[in-house]
Amino acid sequence: MQSKKIKVGIVGGTGYTGVELLRLLAQHPDVELSVITSRGEAGLPVADMFPSLRGRVSLVFTDPSQADLTLCDVVFFATPHGVAMSQAQALVAAGVKVIDLAADFRLQDITVFEKWYKLPHxxxxxxxxxxxxxxxxxxxxxxxxxxxxxxxxxxxxVLLGLAPLLEQGLVDLSIPIVSDSKSGVSGAGRKAEVATLFAEASDNMKAYGVSGHRHHPEIQEQLRQLSGVAPQFIFVPHLIPMIRGMLSTMYVKLTPEGLKTDIQALYETRYQREPFVDVLPPGSLPETRTVRGGNHLRLALYPQAETGYLTIIVVQDNLVKGAAGQAVQNMNIMFDLDERTGLEVVPLLP
Amino acid sequence: MQSKKIKVGIVGGTGYTGVELLRLLAQHPDVELSVITSRGEAGLPVADMFPSLRGRVSLVFTDPSQADLTLCDVVFFATPHGVAMSQAQALVAAGVKVIDLAADFRLQDITVFEKWYKLPHxxxxxxxxxxxxxxxxxxxxxxxxxxxxxxxxxxxxVLLGLAPLLEQGLVDLSIPIVSDSKSGVSGAGRKAEVATLFAEASDNMKAYGVSGHRHHPEIQEQLRQLSGVAPQFIFVPHLIPMIRGMLSTMYVKLTPEGLKTDIQALYETRYQREPFVDVLPPGSLPETRTVRGGNHLRLALYPQAETGYLTIIVVQDNLVKGAAGQAVQNMNIMFDLDERTGLEVVPLLP
Amino acid sequence: MQSKKIKVGIVGGTGYTGVELLRLLAQHPDVELSVITSRGEAGLPVADMFPSLRGRVSLVFTDPSQADLTLCDVVFFATPHGVAMSQAQALVAAGVKVIDLAADFRLQDITVFEKWYKLPHxxxxxxxxxxxxxxxxxxxxxxxxxxxxxxxxxxxxVLLGLAPLLEQGLVDLSIPIVSDSKSGVSGAGRKAEVATLFAEASDNMKAYGVSGHRHHPEIQEQLRQLSGVAPQFIFVPHLIPMIRGMLSTMYVKLTPEGLKTDIQALYETRYQREPFVDVLPPGSLPETRTVRGGNHLRLALYPQAETGYLTIIVVQDNLVKGAAGQAVQNMNIMFDLDERTGLEVVPLLP
Amino acid sequence: MQSKKIKVGIVGGTGYTGVELLRLLAQHPDVELSVITSRGEAGLPVADMFPSLRGRVSLVFTDPSQADLTLCDVVFFATPHGVAMSQAQALVAAGVKVIDLAADFRLQDITVFEKWYKLPHxxxxxxxxxxxxxxxxxxxxxxxxxxxxxxxxxxxxVLLGLAPLLEQGLVDLSIPIVSDSKSGVSGAGRKAEVATLFAEASDNMKAYGVSGHRHHPEIQEQLRQLSGVAPQFIFVPHLIPMIRGMLSTMYVKLTPEGLKTDIQALYETRYQREPFVDVLPPGSLPETRTVRGGNHLRLALYPQAETGYLTIIVVQDNLVKGAAGQAVQNMNIMFDLDERTGLEVVPLLP
Known part of the structure; x- marks a missing residue:
């Protein structure tokens, strides 16, 4: 446990991952929010933009050119792709830790990064x-x-839903793994766009990115890590009329060994010491609202006896375990805190 | 009844009133959709932007500079304020009728218009x-x-909710009339703005325009027409997380004469021949979904015995009776058609 | 075309498929609504329960024991499973046509019916x-x-999404067909249940029926008809926070022959004369709102080059093409009307 | 500050105020959840009904007949009206404190209670x-x-919105006070009812209780306390398609003294030491989501210069400051804790 507080900087705090970081860090006992930058909103108190933070966050947005981030212990980037890598060198040189919530440091294969993000690294x-x-x-x-x-x-x-199987080699990789995934609209960010207006996205749903989504190569790189080979992977994301929440339904064919395995026990064992992964009892139907605002990921397993397939359903709050909460979890680990610190908010249901 | 079809032009068909006009006119037996203009979308088939119209509307957006609107019998303007008045002269000169869904021809008092819309007329x-x-x-x-x-x-x-009382002088105008009004988000239009994103406007509500809304002077001018005086009027609109629908709750103090009047009978008589005004039985609670997609306005009356006030609740679909449907109703009257032609769509419930 | 109107009876008109039948039939030029029964609501005007029908439907609910359905030309059953089969004999004997919107006459295999519906046939x-x-x-x-x-x-x-492929034998049936399906909440019916309360189902989603849904055997029986064999089929339905709308995402492996086929052309040809099936251009992303209130089913096709799979996405309004609209379409065919009669309502968007 | 934890009992924990109490108390550092009763769910782990509490609440529902509530320090009743008063005597006799979230102890005037709740006290x-x-x-x-x-x-x-004015006698009570109030659907509770199904209440709104709502006499009794007279009061609640959130728009006529007063300063001074009342800066538009999940009530003031009226807008989370949060706030005071203990959750936005 630290004796003094961690000085935290946030670059780009006007989007949904930014305000979510602020929500979590404002409740974190070992953190001091030092600086938050925004080019467009410099001078504005953060709580004027997000009145939910009134009385809890007294920071004012600082122009990036005025902010000395090297005084921080850690800097979170809640920015578009490309920003973190432009500033990482200086921060690393100054001994500041960097947690990028965008994609600059997700893909080890630079060719793949540059193809999907249209940016040189x-x-x-x-x-x-x-x-x-x-x-x-x-x-x-x-x-x-x-x-x-x-x-x-x-x-x-997808990765936490598949890891226990892939680590044990229980998936028949001659058949593609399918992930049919569904996300709440906050996943599209806080950008003014017609497609995510209330009157467009409400009482409506659709698939998107069917012919290619940036998370596809990210998942594939990690599946390769987990399985040792490059599995075929089909990924179809969908936009669902809810603010937060993500649910992935995965379909995999088990190997003969997998068919003989007690899959429920395998997952329970694999995740028994994980504070934020919850393997639900057999027959459970995970709902996204059971993790609304919390850092838990919950999952359930459904063997399909007739086909030898396994269906896996995973839910999380896309802004928490899917973004800001996971970032804080990483920070806790990096600073040798109890991993759960500041993340024990009970989900909001209803 | 006409022997030949009415040639219709639409200026600005990419917003919600535009697509709603298209929905209604596509089902109108006496209309031929001749031209629809859009600067930004010239060349795009309308049904590519709004696939709900596939197979029903074959028009392509035309650049305004290429469109000869004088060949139309009537032109609807589903545009921002200021566009209709810039083109009206030429159309009127050519004998074309004009129906403006924006505010250019709503307010007779030009001073008031210019103050609220910041445009010279x-x-x-x-x-x-x-x-x-x-x-x-x-x-x-x-x-x-x-x-x-x-x-x-x-x-x-507001006006249809109050007209029967004001026409008979039954409101005590020494006390302000209050209209607490609520609108679905489509009323804000199909513009890319953060405030009307799904993740901002969903599971949330707020008032807006409390210190002044452009419909305030419009209502006041008409209240003056109806009552012969300039009544005090307090108007607070609210944004509600639904796509369509508008509900106004009005609070008025009755005169002694009003208190002796059978208000229910007064309204039923006043509106008995109106095809689109539905006075609900005493005790009814109008729901916005009962008019979803239809041109009806429904209202109910609640005398408040202890206070001598009357509460009036009115619902409509803001895009139909509140915009495109009313425009088609006007067209029907102008062209001597049965007023209900093309407007007999049954509301969508649920 | 008929010279006189079709006399229609509805058994059980208090649910969502019932009110949807009423909405469509009230706009149908060749139909006379003769009788609607409800045990619980006998004596109540239909429009008192569903004010969206005020001025359009003047029927009153009749107690089943008082209704002589044999005077009708056709009777729709919008009832729980088991009701239609209990009355079909008498109606058939009287020469009345029967359209059951429940499951009594969907499954030819009585053993399967009795297993899934827990009722003797x-x-x-x-x-x-x-x-x-x-x-x-x-x-x-x-x-x-x-x-x-x-x-x-x-x-x-599922069936309209797969038919063109299965009719041509282009699916590799050694691999299970997967349908990941999503439905709006109205699909659960108008029963008072905690799980479908607004405060439970809103801003939330979940899968259900993963271990077995009644539509699974229905689909399998029909897949067998289409393919001549009994394909493996994995079906996971999900509940989505929207009122209406259904989207199925299907994953199939093509045969070598299928991989050489122009799938887009195959579907366009197969459905070119179908008034209610719309094959969208390549790259389209079908949205449920584009069919809201309409009888169209729209679909799009996405070949997955790397895996040899085809992803198929289909949308419909679950209450229209998925229930009442399809029933009216069947009635039109049975009575030799143009199949589109009464079904040309343009979908409501936004 | 207490050295040992407060033993808490909850009677009736299966509704929304119950689960909300559990959410808040599970995060309260000075509370030990001792017992929770439910007749219908005895034996069921609470977290099986509300999986959001998995890992945080290990209690099992106890049958009321098996629970000895007299061992608690305080018992919360999250039950229908009438339950708390049937058990209060025994608990009070045993020295247990009672906090009833229903209406049994809200109205001092028993005649009024019995008229509105149809129960003898x-x-x-x-x-x-x-x-x-x-x-x-x-x-x-x-x-x-x-x-x-x-x-x-x-x-x-309503009361916190009006208190500063009424305490100072600044409202013209010859004119009725109007509160046009709006509530999210969770306010209707977790009862299986058709009217609050998702497919009924979504994308829709309505007023209810216009001719009489049980909160009307409660407000009037308190207004009498605050003003010393019995002011006329018109109250119209509305049901809004959001899960949580309440917004009241109030219209009052100021006295001449009131018109001369700096109302903004009056409210800021009145509430400056209140941890849970937030007077927003002039011109603010309170949104319900800014208090989602938090115990704050936020308000804004809009003088209507032309009419001498003041419009007051107040938002809260109906389940927190409007129910369970306020109950915990009361407990904190009763047990001499810092009033904010366990209530410092930052609201969830978006």
């Missing part, structure tokens, strides 16, 4: 040492990391 | 002959009008 | 002659049918 | 000593109370 050496911040898979690496690529929301559900 | 002579298109109050004038200022959505609910 | 002889009312597959049989089992909502999306 | 002597648990008005009485009648949700907004 400006600091491949830092990337090479960056850690993919999924604590349930890489806790030890996170502990000593200087730079974290915080996972995408969809990848978190 | 470019054709005061046409305005002087324009008719406020609320058929239940001005049907005869609509019949012979060349230019219609189609009423605002809130004013339609 | 009371008129297997009538079932043997009943027709599965999916016009796009069985139009000729519908034309001469006396009794129609109107398809379930999910099966309509 | 079974313990008028306890009622006479019960305190109306609105801390901002009755903090000292709460401190020493044995039995608390926790205020209704609507009354909390």
């Amino acid at each position: 400006s600091c491949p050496d830092i990337l090479a040492n960056a850690v993919y911040g999924l604590p349930e898979l890489y806790r030890e690496q996170v502990r000593s990391a200087q730079v974290i690529g915080n996972p995408g929301c969809y990848p978190t559900t | 470019s054709c005061p002579d046409i305005l002087a002959n324009a008719v406020y298109g609320l058929p239940e109050l001005y049907r005869e004038q609509v019949r012979s009008a060349q230019v219609i200022g189609n009423p605002g959505c809130y004013p339609t609910t | 009371s008129c297997p002889d009538i079932l043997a002659n009943a027709v599965y009312g999916l016009p796009e597959l069985y139009r000729e049989q519908v034309r001469s049918a006396q009794v129609i089992g109107n398809p379930g909502c999910y099966p309509t999306t | 079974s313990c008028p002597d306890i009622l006479a000593n019960a305190v109306y648990g609105l801390p901002e008005l009755y903090r000292e009485q709460v401190r020493s109370a044995q039995v608390i009648g926790n205020p209704g949700c609507y009354p909390t907004t």
Whole structure:
């Protein structure tokens, strides 16, 4: 446990992952919010933009050019892709830890990064040492990391949903793994766009990114890590008329060995010491609202006896375990705090 | 009944009143959709933007500079304020009827118009002959009008909710009339704005325009017409997380004469021949969904015995009776059709 | 075209499929609504329960014991499973046509029916002659049918989404077909239940029926018809916070022949004369709101080059093409009307 | 500060106020959840009914007949009206404090209680000593109370919205006070009812209780306390398609003295030491989501210069400050804890 507070900086706090970081960090006992930058909103008190923070956050947005982030212990980037990598070098040089909630440090394969994000990567050496911040898979690496690529929301559900099987080699990889995923609209961010207006997105649903979504290569790179091969993977995300919440329904064919395994026990054992992964009892039907505002990911398992398939359903709050909560979890690990610190908010139901 | 079809032009068909006009006119037996203009979308088939119209509307958006609107019998303006008045002169000169769904021809008092809309009025002579298109109050004038200022959505609910009382002088005008009004989010239009994003407007509500809303002077001008004096009027609109629907709750103090009157009978008599005004039985609680997609306005009356007040609740679909449906109703009157033609769609419930 | 109107009876008009039938039939030019029964609501005007029908439907609910349904030309059953089969014998004997919107006449295999619906089938002889009312597959049989089992909502999306492939033998049936389906909450009916309360189902989603849903055997029986074999089929339905709307995302492996086929052209050709099936252009992303209130089913196709799979996305309004609209479409065919009569309502968007 | 934890019992924990109490108390550092009763669910782990509490609440529902509530320090009743008064006598005799979230101890006038709740009051002597648990008005009485009648949700907004004016006599009481109030659907409770189904209440709104709502007499009794007279009061509640959230828009006529007063300063001064009342800066538009899940009530003031009226808008979370949060606030006061203990959850936005 720390004796003094962690000085935290946030770059880009006007989006949904930004305000979510503020919500969680404002309740974190070991954190001092030092600086938050925004080019467009410099001078505005944060609580004027997000009145939910009135009385809890007294920071004012600072112009990036005026902010000395090297005085922080850790800086979170809640920015579009490309921002974190442009500032990482200076921060790393100053000994500041970096947690990027965008994609700059998620993909180790630079060619893939540049293809999907249409940006040259400006600091491949830092990337090479960056850690993919999924604590349930890489806790030890996170502990000593200087730079974290915080996972995408969809990848978190898919990877934690599949890891116990892939680690044991129980999936028949001659058949594609399918993840049919569904996200609340906050996942699209706080950008003014017609497609996510209330009158467009409410009482309506659709698939999107069917021919290619940026989380596809991220998931594939990690599936390769987990399985040792490059599995075929079909990924279809859908936009659902709810603010928060993400649910992935995965369909995998088990190997003969997998068919003989007690899958429920396997998952329970694998995750028994994980504070934020909850394996539900057999027959449960996970609902997204059971994690609304909380950092838990809950999952359930349904063997399909007739086909030899396993259906796996995973839920999380896309803004918490899928973004800001996971980032705080990573910070806790990096600063040797109890991993749950500041993250024990009970989900809001109803 | 016409032997040949009415040639209709629409200026600005990419917003919600535009697509709603298209929905209604596509089902109208006496209309031929001739042209629809859009600067930004020229060349795009309308049904590509609004796939609900696939197979029903084959028009392509035309650049305004390429469209000869003078070949139409009537032109609807589903545009921002200021567009209709810039084109009205030429259309009127060519004998084309004009129905403006924005505010250019709603307010007879030009000073008030210019104060609230921050625009000089470019054709005061046409305005002087324009008719406020609320058929239940001005049907005869609509019949012979060349230019219609189609009423605002809130004013339609307030004026039809109060007309029977004001026409009979039954309201104590020494006390302000209060209208606490609520609108679905489509009323804010199809503009990309943060405030009306799903993740902002859903599971949330707020008042807006409390210190002044453009429908306030419009309502006041009409209240003056109805009552012969300028009544005090307090108007607070609210944004409600539903796509369509508008509900106004009005609070008025009755005169001693009003207190002796059978108000229910008064309203039923006043509106008995109106095809689109439905006075509900005593004790009813109007729901917005009972008019979803339909051109009806439904209302109910609640005398407050202890206070001598009357509470009036009015519902409509803001995009139909509050905008596009009323515009088509006006067109039907202007072209001597049965007023209900093309407007007999049964509301969608649930 | 008929010279006189079709006399229609509805048994059980207090649920969502009932009010939806009323909405459509009230706008149908060749129909006379003769009688609607309800045990619980006898004596109540239908429009008192559903004020959206005020001025359009003047029927009063009749107690079943007082209603002589044999005077009708056709009777729709919008009732729980088991009701239609208890009355079908008498109606058939009287020459009345029957369209059951529940499951009594959907499954030809009585053993399967009795297993899933926990009811003995009371008129297997009538079932043997009943027709599965999916016009796009069985139009000729519908034309001469006396009794129609109107398809379930999910099966309509799955079967029309797969038919062109299965008819041509282009699916590799050694691999299970997966349908990940999503439904609006109205699909659960108008029963008072905690799980579908607004405060439970809003801003939330979940899967249900993962271990077995009644539409599974219905789909499997029809897949067998289409393919000649009994394909493996995995079906996971989900509950989505929208009133209406259904979207099925299907994942199938193509045969080598299928991989060489122009799938888009295959579907366009197969459905080119179908008034209610709309094959969207390549790259389209179907939204449920584009069919809200309309009888269209729209679909799009996404070949997954790397895996040899095809993803198929289908949308419909679960209460229209998925229930009442399809029932009216069947009626139109049975009475030799233009199939589109009364069903040309333009969907409500937004 | 206590050295040992407060033993808490909850009677009736299966509704929304019950689960909300559990959410808040599970995060309260000075509370030990001892027992929760439910007749219908005895034996069921609470977290099986509400999986959001998994890992946080290990209690199992106990049958009321098996629960010895006299071992508790305080018992919360989250039950229908009539339950608390049937058990209060025994608990009070045993020295247990009682906080009733229903109406049994809200109205001092028994005649009014019996008229509106259709129940004889079974313990008028306890009622006479019960305190109306609105801390901002009755903090000292709460401190020493044995039995608390926790205020209704609507009354909390109306009374805190009006108190500063009425305490100073600045409202012209010859004119009725109007409160046009709006509530999210969770206010209707977790009962299986058709009217609050998702498919009924979503994308829809309505007024209800226009001719009489049980919160009307409760508000009037308190207005009398505040003003010394019995002001006329018009109250119209509305049902809004959101889960949580309440907004009251109030219209009052100011006295000449009131018109000369700096109303903003008056409210800021009145509430400056209140931890849970937030007077927003002039021109603010309170949104319900800014208090979602939090115990704050926020308000804004709009003088209507032309009419001499003041419009007051108040928002709260109906389940927190309007119910369970306020109950915990009362408990904190009764047990001499910092009033904010366990209530510092930052609201969930978006």
